[in-house]
Amino acid sequence: xxxxxxxxxxxxxxxxxxxxxxxxxxxxxxxxxxxxxxxxxxxxxxxxxxxxxxxxxxxxxxxxxxxxxxxxxxxxxxxxxxxxxxxxxxxxxxxxxxxxxxxxxxxxxxxxxxxxxxxxxxxxxxxxxxxxxxxxxxxxxxxxxxxxxxxxxxxxxxxxxxxxxxxxxxxxxxxxxxxxxxxxxxxxxxxxxxxxxxxxxxxxxxxxxxxxxxxxxxxxxxxxxxxxxxxxxxxxxxxxxxxxxxxxxxxxxxxxxxxxxxxxxxxxxxxxxxxxxxxxxxxxxxxxxxxxxxxxxxxxxxxxxxxxxxxxxxxxxx
Numbered sequence: 224x225x226x227x228x229x230x231x232x233x234x235x236x237x238x239x240x241x242x243x244x245x246x247x248x249x250x251x252x253x254x255x256x257x258x259x260x261x262x263x264x265x266x267x268x269x270x271x272x273x274x275x276x277x278x279x280x281x282x283x284x285x286x287x288x289x290x291x292x293x294x295x296x297x298x299x300x301x302x303x304x305x306x307x308x309x310x311x312x313x314x315x316x317x318x319x320x321x322x323x324x325x326x327x328x329x330x331x332x333x334x335x336x337x338x339x340x341x342x343x344x345x346x347x348x349x350x351x352x353x354x355x356x357x358x359x360x361x362x363x364x365x366x367x368x369x370x371x372x373x374x375x376x377x378x379x380x381x382x383x384x385x386x387x388x389x390x391x392x393x394x395x396x397x398x399x400x401x402x403x404x405x406x407x408x409x410x411x412x413x414x415x416x417x418x419x420x421x422x423x424x425x426x427x428x429x430x431x432x433x434x435x436x437x438x439x440x441x442x443x444x445x446x447x448x449x450x451x452x453x454x455x456x457x458x459x460x461x462x463x464x465x466x467x468x469x470x471x472x473x474x475x476x477x478x479x480x481x482x483x484x485x486x487x488x489x490x491x492x493x494x495x496x497x498x499x500x501x502x503x504x505x506x507x508x509x510x511x512x513x514x515x516x517x518x519x520x521x522x523x524x525x526x527x528x529x530x531x532x533x534x535x536x537x538x539x540x541x
Contacts, residue, residue, distance in 0.1 A: 242294075243319040246326060250317055254291055255327040257339055261404045264288075268339040269403040271413070272328055274299045279413025280340040281306035288339035289315040293324035296335020303336070329405040342403050345419040347432055350388030351481075358533055359481045360438060361386045363526075365402075366426055366497065367394030367488035368518060374400045375410025376519035377486060382414040384526035385533055389418055390483075392426040394497070397488045430500060438481040442493050442501035443521060444470065470504040478529035489518050 243251060256262055257270030268288045271280045280287065281303065290307055292300060297318070307314050324335055351360050363381045368374050368391075378389055391399040400407060402415045402422060433440055476482070485501060487493030498504055507516065507524050516524070 241318060243317060243323065246323055248319075250289060250291070251319065251323060251327055253288075253339060254337060258327055258329040258337060258405055261329070261401075261406075263403070264339065266341070268341045269408070270329070270337060270405055271340055271408055271416075272330060272337040272405065273334045273409070274302060274336050276408060276413050277336050277338045278303060278306065280338050280416055283340070283343070283413070283416040285343050285416055286341040287312075287314050288341070289317050290336070290338045291317045291319060291324070291327075293319055293321045293333070293335035295321050296324065296333075299334065299336045340416065342416060342420070345388065345421050347421060347429075347436075349419045350390070350421060351436060351438070353387050357385070357387065358479045360388065360483075361478065361481075361529055361533070362388050362390065362433075362438065362483040363522065364390045364392060364426075364429065364440075364483050364485045365399045366392050366485055366493060367397030367491070368399050368486060369397060370489060371400040371404045371407035372410045373489060373517070373519045374402050375407035375412075375415065377522045378402055378407075378411045378418060378420070379414045380519065380523045381526055382411075382418045384523075384530035386418065386526065388420070390421045390424050390429055392424045392429055394426060394488055394491075394494055397491065426497065430497070433483050436481070438483050439503070440483050440485060440501040441476060442485045442498045442504045443487065443525065444492060444498060444504045444506050470506050472508055473505060473525050473528040476503070476505060476528075478532040482529070484522070484525060484529075486518055486522055 245251075253264045253268070254270060257264055257268060258272055263269050266288070271277055277290065290303070307316060321335065324333060328337065350362055353360055363377060363386050365374060365377060368377065374391070381389060389402070391402055393399065402411065402420055408415055430440060484505070485493055485497065487497070505525065507521055509516070
């Protein structure tokens with residue numbers, strides 16, 4: 224007779240009769256592409272991994288193609304049961320071995336649960352819609368933010384402080400990392416599945432649409448850009464003539480009006496022509512000797528000030 228410890232080990236290593244045991248299974252190929260490959264499937268589904276992200280995906284209302292559990296990941300089934308066992312939806316629940324799950328997972332120590340989710344499509348008009356009690360649209364535009372961790376963190380911060388939508392756009396030669404890549408989704412803690420996001424927008428077209436919609440554009444900058452050869456008098460004249468946008472501190476902005484915050488590339492920032500075309504440039508005053516903040520940290524400071532002002536107005540209206 225097997226000892227209890229051996230019996231327990233046997234139970235843990237037994238494979239369910241309906242488990243996927245071939246790495247060539249079509250479902251595993253799709254999960255491998257979406258998670259380890261970081262690419263959407265042919266049907267537009269992206270991969271989320273880990274119990275927290277899968278839970279957020281199920282709560283988001285976005286279409287779910289399937290949920291995959293490994294043998295050890297079955298321990299999370301009870302937590303997710305209220306979301307995946309609802310009678311009004313029919314989500315395929317798949318099982319596989321721990322070894323095969325590790326082969327499709329993007330993380331080093333996978334939790335044994337993943338899902339394929341299709342992000343909700345958003346239009347420009349969707350970004351301008353606000354729910355009752357919200358004073359105005361508050362958008363974040365990521366223009367050339369290349370690190371998916373920064374993209375996800377900025378979206379998480381923006382969502383936490385009341386942003387109503389986001390746009391990802393290329394900036395010069397710099398494209399913005401996909402907000403739906405596995406790393407960006409982890410960094411956003413699932414916020415990218417709840418916040419309306421318009422991905423891959425042309426920056427010049429977007430700026431034109433924002434202008435027509437009377438949304439004020441704010442260019443986040445490290446410092447004030449002037450040509451080294453330009454005399455101080457000419458700099459002042461350029462400001463007076465409107466050739467360059469004024470530079471303001473976060474608290475000098477009225478965040479209760481429709482606003483779009485433009486965040487540029489981690490190293491190069493926003494192109495000069497974008498800074499010039501913005502309604503204002505915004506700079507965070509810092510102690511001497513500190514040149515700049517990380518893009519995600521700077522966005523957090525700016526959106527906190529936005530939330531402070533918008534919360535105050537909301538209380539005043541009530």
